[in-house]
Amino acid sequence: VRRPIASGGTGTVVVSRAGGRLVFTSSGLPELPEASGYELWLMGPDGARAAGMLERVDGGLTEPVVTAPRRGEEQVALTIEPASGSERPTTDAILLADLPGT
Secondary structure (H helix, E strand, O other), X not given: OEEEOOOOOEEEEEEEOOOOEXXXXXXXXXXXXXXXXXXXXXEEOOEEEEEEEOOEOHHHOEOOEEEOOOOOOOEEEEEEEEOOXXXXXXXXXXXXXXXXXX
């Protein structure tokens, strides 16, 4: 699934249900101040669970984030958080997408 990100750029989610893994990649994300970063979340009935901070590489691309969704987690969200990450989202999602196959 490929979706536009509200702040600019696109996010792509690939899920292997058989393998129990999710891969998130993005491109064209605007650069943030050093004190901020992009954080990926898995959304389920218990709320948001941190999946990892995105690491920028050249050209607005980010390193892939690989994680394992838990039962009931049916959406992925992206927020702008402190560079060290947050326990829970502190800003509105700039991307919210249903996981493929849910």
